Amino acid sequence: MTILTRRDFVASTVAVGLALTGRRGRGRSRLADSHIDVLVDEPIGTIAPEIYGHFVEHLGGVVYDGVWVGEKSRIPNIGGIRRALVEALRAIHPAVVRWPGGCFADSYDWHDGIGPRERRPRRTNFWIDDPHFQPLGNVAAKYDPNEFGTNEFMRFCRLIGGQPYLAVNLRTLPARSFMEWVEYCNSPAGSTTLAEQRALAGAADREPFGVRYWGIGNESWGCGGNFTPEEYAAEYRRFATWAVPSYGVKLAFVGSGPSGGDLEWTRRFFREMAERRSFDRLWGWALHHYCSAPNGEAVAFDDTAWYDLLGSANRMESLITSHWQVMGETDRDRRVKLVVDEWGAWHKMTTNVDPTHLFGQQSTIRDALVAGLTLDTFNRHADKVAMANIAQLINCIQSLFLAHDDKFLLTPTYHVFAMYAAHQGARAVRIVPSASPVTWTDGQKQERSLWGLNGSASLANGTLTLTVTNPHLTEPRETEIAVRGRAVRSARATTLGARDVHDHNTFEAPRTVMPTAAQDVSATGSAFVYRFPAASVTKLELTVGS
Ligand code: AHR
Numbered sequence: 001m002t003i004l005t006r007r008d009f010v011a012s013t014v015a016v017g018l019a020l021t022g023r024r025g026r027g028r029s030r031l032a033d034s035h036i037d038v039l040v041d042e043p044i045g046t047i048a049p050e051i052y053g054h055f056v057e058h059l060g061g062v063v064y065d066g067v068w069v070g071e072k073s074r075i076p077n078i079g080g081i082r083r084a085l086v087e088a089l090r091a092i093h094p095a096v097v098r099w100p101g102g103c104f105a106d107s108y109d110w111h112d113g114i115g116p117r118e119r120r121p122r123r124t125n126f127w128i129d130d131p132h133f134q135p136l137g138n139v140a141a142k143y144d145p146n147e148f149g150t151n152e153f154m155r156f157c158r159l160i161g162g163q164p165y166l167a168v169n170l171r172t173l174p175a176r177s178f179m180e181w182v183e184y185c186n187s188p189a190g191s192t193t194l195a196e197q198r199a200l201a202g203a204a205d206r207e208p209f210g211v212r213y214w215g216i217g218n219e220s221w222g223c224g225g226n227f228t229p230e231e232y233a234a235e236y237r238r239f240a241t242w243a244v245p246s247y248g249v250k251l252a253f254v255g256s257g258p259s260g261g262d263l264e265w266t267r268r269f270f271r272e273m274a275e276r277r278s279f280d281r282l283w284g285w286a287l288h289h290y291c292s293a294p295n296g297e298a299v300a301f302d303d304t305a306w307y308d309l310l311g312s313a314n315r316m317e318s319l320i321t322s323h324w325q326v327m328g329e330t331d332r333d334r335r336v337k338l339v340v341d342e343w344g345a346w347h348k349m350t351t352n353v354d355p356t357h358l359f360g361q362q363s364t365i366r367d368a369l370v371a372g373l374t375l376d377t378f379n380r381h382a383d384k385v386a387m388a389n390i391a392q393l394i395n396c397i398q399s400l401f402l403a404h405d406d407k408f409l410l411t412p413t414y415h416v417f418a419m420y421a422a423h424q425g426a427r428a429v430r431i432v433p434s435a436s437p438v439t440w441t442d443g444q445k446q447e448r449s450l451w452g453l454n455g456s457a458s459l460a461n462g463t464l465t466l467t468v469t470n471p472h473l474t475e476p477r478e479t480e481i482a483v484r485g486r487a488v489r490s491a492r493a494t495t496l497g498a499r500d501v502h503d504h505n506t507f508e509a510p511r512t513v514m515p516t517a518a519q520d521v522s523a524t525g526s527a528f529v530y531r532f533p534a535a536s537v538t539k540l541e542l543t544v545g546s
Contacts (some may be wrong), residue, residue: 003206031529032480034435038457038466040429040485042545045383047458049095049424050419051375053165053389054400056153056356057102058144059127060358061395066403067156068148073511075406079155080147084408085394086159092417093424094162096213097390098341101126103216104222105167110181113149114197115238120146126223129260132349132358138283141356147220150184151201154209163212165254165341165389168239170217171225175239178214185209186247213252213387215286215341216240220256221265229265232256233272240281252283254339254387260289261319265409266326274330284339284386285327290346290397291321291370294443298347298361299502303473306366306501306535307440309345310471313400314371316343316377324384340378344391344398345370354404357395363505365498365513365535367398368412372455372469372496372537375420377457381427390417402505408509415496419515422465427457431466435479438472442458453477453532464488464542470532473501482527491523496534 003075015163053089056062069075069082076083100108107126113456114120128142166185184194199206216239217224220232227235240253258265266285273279291312293305301309320338327336345367352360363503371390378385390413394401400414435452442448455468469475496515503512522528523542532538 003215013154013541014297015153024330025051032478034477035433036453036455036466036468036479037432038481038483039430039432040464040483043470044380044428047379047382047423047426047428048386049093050095050163050387051382051385052092052421052424053096053098053387054094054162055098055102055389055391056100056393056412057396058100058104058108058125059102059392059396061354061356061360061404062392063148064145064350065354065357065403065405066394068152070147078159079360080152081156081159081409082403086156087405088401088410089162090416092414092421094160096163096165096387096389097157097160097393098165098167098215100216101167101218103127103218103340106169106171106219106224108169109173109177110150110184111177112146114151114184115200117147120149122146126308128165129357130358136355137191138378141358150181151198152358154205158204164209165215165387166211167215167218170220170235170239171210178239179244179387182211182214182244182247185211186249187248207310208247210249212249215252215254215256217256219259219288221259221262224256225324229268230272233269237276237278237281240283250423253281254284254286254341257280257288258323260315261322263322263326263454266323267329270327271333272331275370279331279335282336285323285336286339286341287319287323288342289316290342290344290391291315292346296348299364299504301366301502304440304443306473307448307450307471308442309366309404310369310373311442311448313345313374314450320381320384324428336427338384338388340388342391343374343388346397349398353377353395353402353407357404360395360402361397362402362440363398363411364503365412365496368416368496368513368537369469369471369535370398371413371416372420372467375416375423376454376456376467376469379423379428379458382469404507407507409505409507411498411505412498412513413516415513416537419494419496419537420467422460422463422541423456423458423467426460428456428458435477453479459544464541464544466539466540468532468538470534470536470538474534476534478529478530478534480527480529481540483542483544484526487526487545488523488528489543489545491521491528491543492518492541493530494518494539495533495536497533504510532536
């Protein structure tokens with residue numbers, strides 16, 4: 001186990017910058033052991049704000065106890081939605097939220113969640129038979145009261161300023177039901193019976209919701225129907241055909257893509273779509289990747305599990321490039337983009353804040369590094385990834401928040417999203433990092449290695465945002481940062497680290513893992529040296545001239 005002493009931690013997080021004035025970035029600094037070249041004139045693409053998206057499923061404590069506390073609750077709320085959650089989310093500009101699943105979506109009938117709340121049916125939740133639920137008896141979390149339905153979700157989206165992304169039930173409902181959901185959400189005020197029903201929820205629901213993003217099924221190779229790619233392609237086309245009314249909205253349909261590296265799922269589905277010339281009905285292709293480490297513990301991990309988890313998370317890069325390559329075999333005009341609508345670190349359920357929070361888990365700086373390196377990967381592939389949704393928003397897998405009753409906290413992953421918000425909508429530019437790789441023997445006794453530093457950069461309104469992850473448990477990286485093609489005028493650094501890598505935020509001590517306040521860094525000209533602390537995520541905000 002690696003435990004940084006307080007002194008190490010303080011020493012390693014002081015914002016150390018050293019301007020290398022007069023250098024034009026040609027040679028290398030002898031002060032540095034690592035280098036990052038930022039190639040400002042090599043743009044990758046605009047970082048879709050939707051890459052910083054979220055996911056809310058009716059699962060354990062996500063909706064009930066997490067998002068929804070009810071209007072009559074003593075817990076501060078806005079029309080039944082947890083107020084603290086809304087306020088914290090607004091601060092990080094969430095662009096999009098996926099709902100209501102996950103596997104749950106393919107068992108959900110949206111009709112159950114509309115109309116007067118007291119008359120809505122109580123249904124069995126998809127997750128009722130999960131083995132983790134068994135010892136708990138007949139707890140409420142196994143059933144869905146349907147208090148949080150389409151109108152409540154839309155209100156949540158309006159409150160936080162994010163767009164809705166609805167996951168459609170393809171396994172247990174017909175295409176007609178999907179069309180009716182589109183009509184309920186998007187038909188003009190007063191135009192149809194469903195539009196009138198929508199308006200009964202209140203004045204704000206009179207006007208159409210204008211839902212653009214629709215996921216057609218979820219994990220259709222598994223819980224979503226156990227289809228073959230060919231069978232799913234036929235179902236997909238039936239649901240997503242041009243006959244779905246648009247009501248003036250540029251509908252964006254997302255197909256249920258592979259689990260991890262199943263390239264054949266992608267290849268065979270895309271072949272079917274090419275044969276039927278259907279790419280114009282497929283805006284996005286969903287990819288799911290959960291990373292994990294062999295011992296599975298969220299907090300009680302050893303050094304091997306630290307690196308194993310980061311190595312597993314880093315697989316995102318090859319998943320993006322390999323699926324992208326396969327998609328291009330048939331989608332030659334590159335009409336379809338990747339949508340990584342489930343990603344995160346999935347640990348054992350030994351640290352959840354309440355036993356009914358299925359897949360609930362604590363979160364350490366290790367998870368923050370997973371978030372940092374994954375978001376950096378998406379930024380570096382801004383030309384391919386159009387949306388991503390971390391799983392899940394609250395009380396489940398790699399959450400940004402934990403809550404139970406009136407207790408609420410921000411996890412280290414939240415802080416990464418706050419630090420990285422500056423990338424949203426900015427122009428991603430290429431970086432070339434070079435640092436000694438980290439090597440270790442993994443849980444299966446295999447020699448493994450991971451890059452020594454990595455990150456991403458983007459430019460917006462004269463500010464270059466460079467985010468960097470140092471995966472080494474004990475070694476800081478003294479790094480020369482050369483900004484090619486721009487002069488740096490000023491710099492500020494924000495660092496997220498931890499005194500002990502097992503530290504985590506609890507309801508009693510919610511500020512244990514927190515980023516530093518932004519600190520000025522001495523950096524002018526085209527290159528400077530900056531020390532990235534061990535086991536940290538850093539944001540450098542550089543004001544640059546032309
Ligand atoms: O996020 C939890 C579950 O993981 C989702 O419901 C499913 O899509 C995935 O397998």
